Amino acid sequence: MRFIAHRLLLFAAALFGVSVLVFVALRILPGDVAAVMAGTAATPDRIAALRAQFGLDRPLVVQYLDWAGGLLRGDLGTSALTGRAVVAQVGQRASLTFPLILMSLAVALAIGLPLGCASVLARGRRMRGFLHVVAIVGGAVPALWSGLLLILLFSRGTGLIGIFPSQGFPSEGWRDFGRALASLVLPSVATGIVAGAGIMRYTRAAVGDLVDGGAIDMAMACGMTRTQAVLRVGLRLATPQLVSVVGLTFAQMITGVMVVESLFALPGLGALLIGDVGNRDLIAVQSELFLLAAFFLTLGLVIDLIHRALDPRLRIGAGSGESAARSNGGER
Amino acid sequence: MTMRNLSESCTRVFRAIWRRGSGRYALTVLGLWMAVAVVSLFWTPQPLLATDGYHVWAAPSAAHPLGTDGTGADVLSWLMAGSRTNLVIAALTVVCSGALGLLLVGLMVSRRAGLGSVTVAVVDALISIPTVLIALLLTVPFGASVGVIVGACSIAYGLNLARVARPAAMLAARSDYVGSAFAGGASGWYAFTRHVVPNIAPVLAVQLSISAGTSVLAEAGLTYLGVGVGAGVPSWGHSLATSVKFINVFPLTVLWPGLVVTLAVVALNLLGDALVRVGEEVAR
Numbered sequence: 001m002r003f004i005a006h007r008l009l010l011f012a013a014a015l016f017g018v019s020v021l022v023f024v025a026l027r028i029l030p031g032d033v034a035a036v037m038a039g040t041a042a043t044p045d046r047i048a049a050l051r052a053q054f055g056l057d058r059p060l061v062v063q064y065l066d067w068a069g070g071l072l073r074g075d076l077g078t079s080a081l082t083g084r085a086v087v088a089q090v091g092q093r094a095s096l097t098f099p100l101i102l103m104s105l106a107v108a109l110a111i112g113l114p115l116g117c118a119s120v121l122a123r124g125r126r127m128r129g130f131l132h133v134v135a136i137v138g139g140a141v142p143a144l145w146s147g148l149l150l151i152l153l154f155s156r157g158t159g160l161i162g163i164f165p166s167q168g169f170p171s172e173g174w175r176d177f178g179r180a181l182a183s184l185v186l187p188s189v190a191t192g193i194v195a196g197a198g199i200m201r202y203t204r205a206a207v208g209d210l211v212d213g214g215a216i217d218m219a220m221a222c223g224m225t226r227t228q229a230v231l232r233v234g235l236r237l238a239t240p241q242l243v244s245v246v247g248l249t250f251a252q253m254i255t256g257v258m259v260v261e262s263l264f265a266l267p268g269l270g271a272l273l274i275g276d277v278g279n280r281d282l283i284a285v286q287s288e289l290f291l292l293a294a295f296f297l298t299l300g301l302v303i304d305l306i307h308r309a310l311d312p313r314l315r316i317g318a319g320s321g322e323s324a325a326r327s328n329g330g331e332r
Numbered sequence: 333m334t335m336r337n338l339s340e341s342c343t344r345v346f347r348a349i350w351r352r353g354s355g356r357y358a359l360t361v362l363g364l365w366m367a368v369a370v371v372s373l374f375w376t377p378q379p380l381l382a383t384d385g386y387h388v389w390a391a392p393s394a395a396h397p398l399g400t401d402g403t404g405a406d407v408l409s410w411l412m413a414g415s416r417t418n419l420v421i422a423a424l425t426v427v428c429s430g431a432l433g434l435l436l437v438g439l440m441v442s443r444r445a446g447l448g449s450v451t452v453a454v455v456d457a458l459i460s461i462p463t464v465l466i467a468l469l470l471t472v473p474f475g476a477s478v479g480v481i482v483g484a485c486s487i488a489y490g491l492n493l494a495r496v497a498r499p500a501a502m503l504a505a506r507s508d509y510v511g512s513a514f515a516g517g518a519s520g521w522y523a524f525t526r527h528v529v530p531n532i533a534p535v536l537a538v539q540l541s542i543s544a545g546t547s548v549l550a551e552a553g554l555t556y557l558g559v560g561v562g563a564g565v566p567s568w569g570h571s572l573a574t575s576v577k578f579i580n581v582f583p584l585t586v587l588w589p590g591l592v593v594t595l596a597v598v599a600l601n602l603l604g605d606a607l608v609r610v611g612e613e614v615a616r
Contacts, residue, residue, distance in 0.1 A: 011457065
């Protein structure tokens with residue numbers, strides 16, 4: 001209980017810290033958002049009027065409190081360029097990006113877990129070496145490149161075997177479920193391969209440690225075959241660590257997800273954010289960055305809590321978060 | 333540890349890595365990478381800014397060993413010049429993330445209990461923030477540049493490094509030799525540099541080599557997204573991003589930059605692996 005209270009307090013403090021950080025970083029920018037909006041032929045009066053309209057002439061502390069108060073009420077402000085509420089924009093884009101992330105994660109797990117177990121189980125020197133090469137090379141491919149190769153292989157029109165649409169997202173969104181899903185297949189595989197190689201390495205390390213630690217020998221002494229022992233006992237014992245890994249993978253996949261969104265012309269969160277940064281749409285960028293950071297902080301919190309619930313050893317006390325980050329990998 | 337000892341142990345580690353097949357590959361690729369980066373300062377097959385208007389999208393030839401892109405610029409020349417930028421990014425990332433990681437580890441194991449636990453908490457909370465968000469945050473005030481990539485990578489990997497190195501550092505900080513060093517009147521700085529740092533050096537070396545590889549991938553991704561190296565700066569990510577637009581017409585040009593990135597990252601990851609093995613051998 002004390003741990004949970006402690007962790008929640010930390011979470012709240014981190015949220016506050018990130019909001020200040022985002023605010024300050026965006027206010028020291030040289031490009032004045034009002035000047036950008038007013039255009040190149042703007043008179044100083046016009047710029048001043050815009051500054052007043054968006055409240056940019058008030059003291060920074062007042063601006064911050066105004067913004068943060070809005071965040072607490074769920075009001076993320078209005079985009080200075082489109083005039084639309086940031087909440088609506090983000091919500092619409094997230095309906096594409098989150099399924100994409102989840103599908104990428106599913107692909108990564110489908111690749112990483114079996115191959116990770118296989119590389120623990122592999123007996124032959126050749127097989128081990130081969131799987132090792134797969135893990136290393138898979139983790140070294142930029143998502144941009146794997147996406148391109150997938151387009152060249154499987155996309156309709158240009159690919160060798162044209163099965164999936166190469167670009168775009170149906171304008172009806174998820175109401176056209178089949179097409180929407182089909183348009184996310186290649187992007188999610190492109191990011192999933194890279195993340196999968198990372199999960200494969202983690203799985204091999206976590207389960208391999210159990211083999212060294214004797215848990216697998218014990219299970220075999222009780223009558224299981226090696227394969228059974230690794231799959232039933234090893235995987236289950238490694239679950240808390242693997243949950244942490246999935247959390248980290250989530251965060252690491254984001255660059256890749258943004259890249260494939262752009263590559264496959266998907267109107268997702270990444271495209272929105274990149275566009276707003278390019279346009280210096282101050283208020284939108286500020287809220288979007290905070291929202292995404294808050295999402296990842298929440299994810300970290302949830303993962304920590306799950307990890308703790310799954311691993312009874314941590315409840316007794318002297319647990320160090322050692323398992324959470326053995327090695328890093330993938331495109332962070 | 334004197335300078336002489338340090339250079340001797342570096343030579344030993346180098347030899348141990350070279351003895352392994354994968355380590356030999358890693359060192360060869362890294363050596364080649366550095367050599368090409370240096371050579372590109374003085375010579376490239378074609379001048380960087382020369383565009384050959386008569387040979388746009390040319391197939392590989394004697395004048396253009398890897399062909400040309402849509403503006404008639406020589407692909408090989410740009411890749412060679414790019415290796416320079418990526419080398420700088422990787423090296424700066426290693427130095428800065430290493431420094432940040434060491435600083436955080438130092439705070440974590442500091443004898444002021446409050447300071448240590450606050451640092452641990454901050455690292456735990458921030459570890460889940462993705463590199464690309466840090467890069468975007470830095471891009472708004474500073475504009476896309478090499479510095480933004482290095483800054484974002486250094487912060488993200490430095491946090492990660494601190495988290496990974498913490499267990500070993502804690503173990504060393506609580507050890508009897510650190511206790512006796514303090515009893516002998518040593519300063520915290522002395523105990524940290526003399527006793528804690530050597531203990532986490534193996535973890536540090538492995539993580540930093542992986543970080544260098546990840547920085548290459550991050551550069552490719554960020555540059556493609558428009559928050560990486562500025563316009564006109566040669567880099568592997570730049571080469572990849574410019575060829576992407578014409579993938580439907582000239583798929584072959586995409587092959588080279590992707591291949592270069594993958595080979596380099598594989599080399600750095602293998603170096604990390606080899607360092608793990610060497611560390612295990614030394615421990616034994």
